[in-house]
Amino acid sequence: MSWTTKPSATTKIPTRAEPYCTQAMKDRWTKELLPRYATKQGALLPILHEIQHAYRHIPYQAMVEIASFLSIKPADVMDTVTFYEEFHTEPVGKCVIGICQSIACEVCGHQKLLDHVRNRLGIEPHETTDDGKFTLLALECLGSCDTAPVALFNETLHEKLTIETVDRLIDEASRADGGSGHH
Amino acid sequence: MLARATEAKVAMPVTEPVLTKRIPTAPWGDPKNRRTVGVDDFIATGGYKSLEKALDITPADLVNLVKDANLRGRGGAGFPCGLKWSFLAPPDGGRRYLCINCDEAEPGTFKDRLLCDYDPHLIMEGIAIACWACQLDTAYFFIRGEYHHQAKVVEKAIQEAYAKGIFGKQGLMNGKVKFAVDCYLHRGAGAYICGEETGLLEAVEGRRGWPRLKPPFPAVKGLFGRPTIINNVETLAAVGPIVDKGVAWWKSLGCESSIGGAPSYGPKLMGVSGHVNRPGVFECDLGIPLRKLVEDYCGGMRGGKKFKGAIAGGVSMGILGTDQFDAPMDFDIGRKFDVMGLGTACPTIFDEDTDMVAVARNIARFFKNESCGQCTPCREGAGWIYKIISRIERGDATTKDLDLLLEIAGSMGIIPGTTICGLSDGNNWAIRTIVNKFRGEFEARVKPYSVAVSSVGVSAGVQLSVLR
Numbered sequence: 344m345s346w347t348t349k350p351s352a353t354t355k356i357p358t359r360a361e362p363y364c365t366q367a368m369k370d371r372w373t374k375e376l377l378p379r380y381a382t383k384q385g386a387l388l389p390i391l392h393e394i395q396h397a398y399r400h401i402p403y404q405a406m407v408e409i410a411s412f413l414s415i416k417p418a419d420v421m422d423t424v425t426f427y428e429e430f431h432t433e434p435v436g437k438c439v440i441g442i443c444q445s446i447a448c449e450v451c452g453h454q455k456l457l458d459h460v461r462n463r464l465g466i467e468p469h470e471t472t473d474d475g476k477f478t479l480l481a482l483e484c485l486g487s488c489d490t491a492p493v494a495l496f497n498e499t500l501h502e503k504l505t506i507e508t509v510d511r512l513i514d515e516a517s518r519a520d521g522g523s524g525h526h
Numbered sequence: 527m528l529a530r531a532t533e534a535k536v537a538m539p540v541t542e543p544v545l546t547k548r549i550p551t552a553p554w555g556d557p558k559n560r561r562t563v564g565v566d567d568f569i570a571t572g573g574y575k576s577l578e579k580a581l582d583i584t585p586a587d588l589v590n591l592v593k594d595a596n597l598r599g600r601g602g603a604g605f606p607c608g609l610k611w612s613f614l615a616p617p618d619g620g621r622r623y624l625c626i627n628c629d630e631a632e633p634g635t636f637k638d639r640l641l642c643d644y645d646p647h648l649i650m651e652g653i654a655i656a657c658w659a660c661q662l663d664t665a666y667f668f669i670r671g672e673y674h675h676q677a678k679v680v681e682k683a684i685q686e687a688y689a690k691g692i693f694g695k696q697g698l699m700n701g702k703v704k705f706a707v708d709c710y711l712h713r714g715a716g717a718y719i720c721g722e723e724t725g726l727l728e729a730v731e732g733r734r735g736w737p738r739l740k741p742p743f744p745a746v747k748g749l750f751g752r753p754t755i756i757n758n759v760e761t762l763a764a765v766g767p768i769v770d771k772g773v774a775w776w777k778s779l780g781c782e783s784s785i786g787g788a789p790s791y792g793p794k795l796m797g798v799s800g801h802v803n804r805p806g807v808f809e810c811d812l813g814i815p816l817r818k819l820v821e822d823y824c825g826g827m828r829g830g831k832k833f834k835g836a837i838a839g840g841v842s843m844g845i846l847g848t849d850q851f852d853a854p855m856d857f858d859i860g861r862k863f864d865v866m867g868l869g870t871a872c873p874t875i876f877d878e879d880t881d882m883v884a885v886a887r888n889i890a891r892f893f894k895n896e897s898c899g900q901c902t903p904c905r906e907g908a909g910w911i912y913k914i915i916s917r918i919e920r921g922d923a924t925t926k927d928l929d930l931l932l933e934i935a936g937s938m939g940i941i942p943g944t945t946i947c948g949l950s951d952g953n954n955w956a957i958r959t960i961v962n963k964f965r966g967e968f969e970a971r972v973k974p975y976s977v978a979v980s981s982v983g984v985s986a987g988v989q990l991s992v993l994r
């Protein structure tokens with residue numbers, strides 16, 4: 344991981360004075376998470392979930408902070424972060440729309456939903472709108488094939504989706520954010 | 527027993543609900559009446575009685591009981607659960623682990639979710655019994671990241687189980703035995719490969735979910751280098767009822783093998799999706815013919831259309847052809863119907879209008895996206911398979927591409943001996959069975975193979991190497 348080990352490299356990670364992993368977080372991790380696992384690294388996934396949730400991404404600085412908290416190398420943290428789809432190194436939108444594209448959803452009409460959201464928001468899967476409000480993801484089977492087509496809006500699963508419902512959900516998300524709704 | 531649903535034009539299966547005893551499911555109940563069963567309701571309806579009974583049995587006898595019942599794993603491979611448990615060495619004083627596999631990311635599969643959503647304590651009871659039987663002191667409930675709601679329900683159930691003294695340092699079941707078990711929820715983060723048992727272990731250890739080479743098997747050297755048992759949610763949920771009602775009862779459900787193989791005992795959750803009138807999870811005896819499952823439980827094909835084919839049980843298993851609608855859903859299905867196996871027993875049904883090339887492309891994309899990238903044949907093969915099928919779908923491919931497709935697919939996996947884990951076998955079986963069973967449809971989409979040499983068309987038979 345050249346970004347932490349090359350002493351003279353031009354690559355610099357963006358930093359801020361205030362740590363991402365707050366003392367309160369670290370105290371809680373020490374009390375609740377570390378005792379659960381035989382190694383400190385065992386606590387990495389739950390910690391990353393919390394950071395992703397709090398900051399909508401895992402900043403490089405946070406990876407360094409987590410590494411020092413767990414006494415592992417920043418490279419090990421980055422290795423794990425970049426493997427899992429739910430962890431992002433760039434901020435995702437306030438509303439992440441994850442449309443299932445697997446087989447049951449495809450044969451039950453996921454494509455028209457995906458196309459509708461692409462057109463309405465003007466982004467392709469795995470892109471975020473310029474105002475940072477929406478991220479569109481095409482996901483694999485969400486384990487709700489009997490109610491296909493389905494999509495996750497942040498942490499909530501919506502089943503038997505129609506274009507009308509998708510529009511309503513996008514409207515609600517824009518309103519919640521005081522936005523115009525990307526029409 | 528739950529009130530019988532009025533809608534049900536459903537043939538009564540021979541058995542009573544077992545895993546769905548508390549989850550209204552046709553034909554015994556109406557799914558609309560489902561709600562999460564909390565710990566008090568669970569206990570009031572006979573819950574944790576099996577655990578109490580199990581704690582009066584020695585661990586060794588319990589392992590033998592599960593062995594005698596011939597409970598086969600519900601996670602996909604159908605491996606005998608009691609046999610797996612018996613691989614553990616005797617306790618040496620160090621940590622021993624149970625990992626509960628609730629990754630459920632196999633496309634088409636949504637059965638474990640039902641148990642998490644509505645009867646999480648049935649799983650907790652199975653966990654506690656398994657931990658006692660195998661003398662495992664720590665259990666990690668590994669649940670896929672996308673199951674946000676289920677993670678909350680399961681976490682609550684774990685806390686309730688602690689509060690009732692099932693788990694915790696006082697010993698199982700309020701210290702009925704000294705042996706103490708801790709249970710923790712561990713959330714995945716969006717990677718199908720973490721459903722593979724050793725990929726799962728890596729994820730619990732906080733690393734990328736790269737499957738490990740076996741041996742050593744997890745029962746010998748698993749999580750954090752210690753003896754570990756990995757079981758599917760549904761497998762564990764079945765343990766309580768077996769302890770409660772006995773081996774003879776369990777063996778009265780399901781079916782014997784018709785080809786001299788291992789039997790398929792017990793009920794099984796089957797999640798049907800795709801082109802049927804009432805998709806959903808049903809509890810059936812193993813051995814129910816797919817046609818009966820679709821017609822009696824799911825209200826038949828949607829719009830009265832004809833059956834064209836079905837994913838056998840998660841896309842990895844491959845596809846059942848138009849003439850295989852009567853295939854019995856049991857562990858013989860692989861050997862009898864040219865699919866990899868029963869898998870998760872969650873079929874996705876396709877009607878006559880389905881474009882099988884598109885189905886193949888969808889599945890190929892899934893495996894390309896989910897290959898963990900460790901083994902070259904899987905990583906590269908999955909990419910090429912996707913490219914070739916996309917080419918066929920666009921109409922840009924030739925007959926030669928079909929052979930290339932089958933050659934690449936057939937070379938990938940543990941069975942051909944080229945990869946570390948079974949993800950690649952899934953890709954292999956899915957693609958080969960769909961191309962073989964719907965060959966006409968693929969051939970109709972490809973052009974005859976010819977190579978232009980100067981201005982003369984040369985047919986596929988010509989040795990290209992000679993021309994070069």
Ligand SMILES: Cc1cc2nc3c(=O)[nH]c(=O)nc-3n(C[C@H](O)[C@H](O)[C@H](O)COP(=O)(O)O)c2cc1C
Nearest residue numbers: 599600601627629630721722723757758761948949
């Ligand atoms: C690529 C791949 C994905 C898998 N995904 C799952 C899964 O999501 N859930 C599961 O229980 N088993 C899954 N398995 C099977 C597990 O490796 C393992 O066999 C199973 O969890 C054992 O439990 P059982 O014996 O109780 O079935 C998967 C296997 C492979 C190769």
Ligand code: SF4
Nearest residue numbers: 898900901904945947
């Ligand atoms: S077969 Fe594929 S998924 Fe399995 S370990 Fe190899 S590369 Fe990873």
Ligand code: FES
Nearest residue numbers: 443448485487488
């Ligand atoms: S295929 Fe979309 S939820 Fe399973």
